[in-house]
Amino acid sequence: MTKLAYWIPGIDQIKHYKRKNFGADLVAGSILSIMLVPQALAYALLAGLPPEMGLYASILPLFIYAFLGSSRTMAIGPAALIAMMSASFSSQFALQGTPEYNTIALILAMLSGVILLLLGFLKLGFLANLLSHPVISGFVTGSAIIIAASQIKHFLGISVSGASLLEIIEGTYYQLDNINPISLIIGLSSLILLLLLKRYASRFLEVLGLSKDTSVLLSKAGPILAISLFTFISYEFALASHNLALVGTVPSGLPLLSMPDFSFNLVSDLLPAAAILGLVSFIESISISQAFATRKRQKIDSNNELVGLGGANIVSGLSGGLAVAGSFSRSAINDEAGAKTQLSGLVSASFVLLTLYFLTDLFFYMPKAVLASTILLAVFALIDFKAIIHAWHYSKHDGIAMLGTLSIVLLFGVETGILAGVCLSIFLFLWHTSHPHIAIVGNLTGTEHYRNVERYEVEVEPNILTLRIDENLFFANCRTLEEKVTELISERPDVEHLVLMCNAVNMIDISALESLETMMQRLKSANIALHFSEVKGPIMDKLRDTHLISELTGEVFLTQHQAIKSIKN
Structure with a gap:
C-alpha cells in the first residue's frame, strides 16, 4: 500500500482530507474556472486547433493530475508556450485546419505523456537539469515574443504562418493590403480594455466596498468580461458579415475516449518533437509546483510530477485535447483564492464540463481577435529583458547562454532553439569544469x-x-x-x-x-x-x-x- 501511495499521492490527500478545506477548495475551483475557460479557448487557437480541443484538455487531465501529481495547488491545463510548440511541431507534418493536423497534435500530446511517464517510473527527473536557468529564460522570452507576433494576424484579420519571428514578419508584410479594419478595431479595443481592467478593476471594486483580497480575485475575471462584451457586439452588429473571424460552432459534450489513427513511421518521426515538448512542459511545471510548495512548506517529488504530467497528457490526447502543462497565472489565482488541495482543480474541471454541455452556443459569435488579445496579455509577462541584463552583468557566460538561446529561437524557431539551448548548456558546463579555478x-x-x-x-x-x-x-x-x-x-x-x-x-x-x-x-x-x-x-x-x-x-x-x-x- 505504501508503494501504491507513493505513485498515487491523491490517495494520501483523500485519506487525510479535512472537511474544513472543502469550502476553500470549492471557491478556488470556481474562480479558477473563470480564468481557465477563456484561456483554454485562446490556447487552442494559438495551437491552430479547434477551440473545443482546449476545453477537452481542461477536464480529464485535471482529474488524472489530481491523483498522480504531488503538487496540491498547481493548476494544469493548456499553456501558451506548450500550445505554440505544439503548433510549431504539428505544422511540420500537416496544414493547420486539416483533420491530419488535429490528429498529429493529439499524437504529440500522447507521445510526450508516454515519455514523461517512462521518465517518472525510471526516476529520471534529474534530466530536466540539462537546461540551465539562463537557457530556459532565453527560450521562454524568445517564445513569448514569437507567440505575441503570431497573434498579430488575428488583429489584422489576415492569414500568416511561420515558425520564426522573421517568417511571421515577412508573411505579415505581404498581407498588409488585406487588413480587416473591423478585426483591428475589435482586437485593439479588447486589448486596451483588458489592460485597463488589469490595472484598475481591483481598485474600482475596493471603492465599491469589497475587501482588497476579494477585489484582486474578482479582477481576474477581466477576460470573461471582455470576451462577453465583444461577443455581444459581434452578434448585435452582425460583424461576421464584415468578414470578422469568429470562433464558430463548438460541439457540445465531451468526446468519447479514442485512440487517434497513426502509423509507426509517423510516431518515429514525431518522437524527437514529443520528447522536447514533454521536457519543456515538465520544466515549466516543476518550476511552478516547487515555487508554490516552498511557500506552503509542502513536499514536491519530481518523479511524481513526471508521472502526473505524463498521465495528464496521455489522457488529454485520448480525450481529444492538446498537450498540457502547469500554468503559473492560474496556479497563482488558485493559491490566492485559498485552494488547499487538488479538489479545486476537480471543481474547475467540472465547471468546464458543464460549459461544454450547456454554454457552447454562446461561443459562436466570439471574435478570434479578442482571444488573441487575452493571449497577448498572458505572454507579455513572460518577456523578461531585465533578466538578460542581470545575467550579463553577473556572469558573461550565463548572459551569452541566454542571448544565444533567445536569438536562435527568434531566428530559427522553438524546436531549433531548445535543441541549441541544451547543447549550449552542456557546452558551457564542460567549458566551465574544464577550466577549474x-x-x-x-x-x-x-x-x-x-x-x-x-x-x-x-x-x-x-x-x-x-x-x-x-x-x-x-x-x-x-x-x-x-x-x-x-x-x-x-x-x-x-x-x-x-x-x-x-x-x-x-x-x-x-x-x-x-x-x-x-x-x-x-x-x-x-x-x-x-x-x-x-x-x-x-x-x-x-x-x-x-x-x-x-x-x-x-x-x-x-x-x-x-x-x-x-x-x-
Missing part, C-alpha cells in the same frame, strides 16, 4: 587558515607551492591542472614541495588519477615531492589502493596547516 594559497598570519595570495596578505614558503583546486578532477580538466602545475613550477626554481589542497574536490575519475600519477613522476624527475592535504574520506577510500598513494613521493595530510608545519620541520 586553481589558486596559490598562503597562511593568514596568526591563524591556521589558508587563502588565495591574490586576495589576501598571506605568508608563503619559498620552497613550498600550495595549490587549492576548486573543482572536481575528471577527464575534462585534468590536463588543465597538469599545464598549470608545469607553468608555475617553471616560474619557481626554488620549489621543492607541491601541496595540492583538495578540500573542494568531491570526485577524481580514472583519467584524473592517471594524470596525477604522470604529474607525480614528472615532479619526481625535477626533485619535487608531491603532497595532498584535506582529501575527503570517500575520495581517500578510492585512492588508498592506487599507485598514486603507494608510490607517493610526499605525504597525505589531514589539514593544510599540518602539511606546512610538517614539511618545514
Whole structure:
C-alpha cells in the first residue's frame, strides 16, 4: 500500500482530507474556472486547433493530475508556450485546419505523456537539469515574443504562418493590403480594455466596498468580461458579415475516449518533437509546483510530477485535447483564492464540463481577435529583458547562454532553439569544469587558515607551492591542472614541495588519477615531492589502493596547516 501511495499521492490527500478545506477548495475551483475557460479557448487557437480541443484538455487531465501529481495547488491545463510548440511541431507534418493536423497534435500530446511517464517510473527527473536557468529564460522570452507576433494576424484579420519571428514578419508584410479594419478595431479595443481592467478593476471594486483580497480575485475575471462584451457586439452588429473571424460552432459534450489513427513511421518521426515538448512542459511545471510548495512548506517529488504530467497528457490526447502543462497565472489565482488541495482543480474541471454541455452556443459569435488579445496579455509577462541584463552583468557566460538561446529561437524557431539551448548548456558546463579555478594559497598570519595570495596578505614558503583546486578532477580538466602545475613550477626554481589542497574536490575519475600519477613522476624527475592535504574520506577510500598513494613521493595530510608545519620541520 505504501508503494501504491507513493505513485498515487491523491490517495494520501483523500485519506487525510479535512472537511474544513472543502469550502476553500470549492471557491478556488470556481474562480479558477473563470480564468481557465477563456484561456483554454485562446490556447487552442494559438495551437491552430479547434477551440473545443482546449476545453477537452481542461477536464480529464485535471482529474488524472489530481491523483498522480504531488503538487496540491498547481493548476494544469493548456499553456501558451506548450500550445505554440505544439503548433510549431504539428505544422511540420500537416496544414493547420486539416483533420491530419488535429490528429498529429493529439499524437504529440500522447507521445510526450508516454515519455514523461517512462521518465517518472525510471526516476529520471534529474534530466530536466540539462537546461540551465539562463537557457530556459532565453527560450521562454524568445517564445513569448514569437507567440505575441503570431497573434498579430488575428488583429489584422489576415492569414500568416511561420515558425520564426522573421517568417511571421515577412508573411505579415505581404498581407498588409488585406487588413480587416473591423478585426483591428475589435482586437485593439479588447486589448486596451483588458489592460485597463488589469490595472484598475481591483481598485474600482475596493471603492465599491469589497475587501482588497476579494477585489484582486474578482479582477481576474477581466477576460470573461471582455470576451462577453465583444461577443455581444459581434452578434448585435452582425460583424461576421464584415468578414470578422469568429470562433464558430463548438460541439457540445465531451468526446468519447479514442485512440487517434497513426502509423509507426509517423510516431518515429514525431518522437524527437514529443520528447522536447514533454521536457519543456515538465520544466515549466516543476518550476511552478516547487515555487508554490516552498511557500506552503509542502513536499514536491519530481518523479511524481513526471508521472502526473505524463498521465495528464496521455489522457488529454485520448480525450481529444492538446498537450498540457502547469500554468503559473492560474496556479497563482488558485493559491490566492485559498485552494488547499487538488479538489479545486476537480471543481474547475467540472465547471468546464458543464460549459461544454450547456454554454457552447454562446461561443459562436466570439471574435478570434479578442482571444488573441487575452493571449497577448498572458505572454507579455513572460518577456523578461531585465533578466538578460542581470545575467550579463553577473556572469558573461550565463548572459551569452541566454542571448544565444533567445536569438536562435527568434531566428530559427522553438524546436531549433531548445535543441541549441541544451547543447549550449552542456557546452558551457564542460567549458566551465574544464577550466577549474586553481589558486596559490598562503597562511593568514596568526591563524591556521589558508587563502588565495591574490586576495589576501598571506605568508608563503619559498620552497613550498600550495595549490587549492576548486573543482572536481575528471577527464575534462585534468590536463588543465597538469599545464598549470608545469607553468608555475617553471616560474619557481626554488620549489621543492607541491601541496595540492583538495578540500573542494568531491570526485577524481580514472583519467584524473592517471594524470596525477604522470604529474607525480614528472615532479619526481625535477626533485619535487608531491603532497595532498584535506582529501575527503570517500575520495581517500578510492585512492588508498592506487599507485598514486603507494608510490607517493610526499605525504597525505589531514589539514593544510599540518602539511606546512610538517614539511618545514
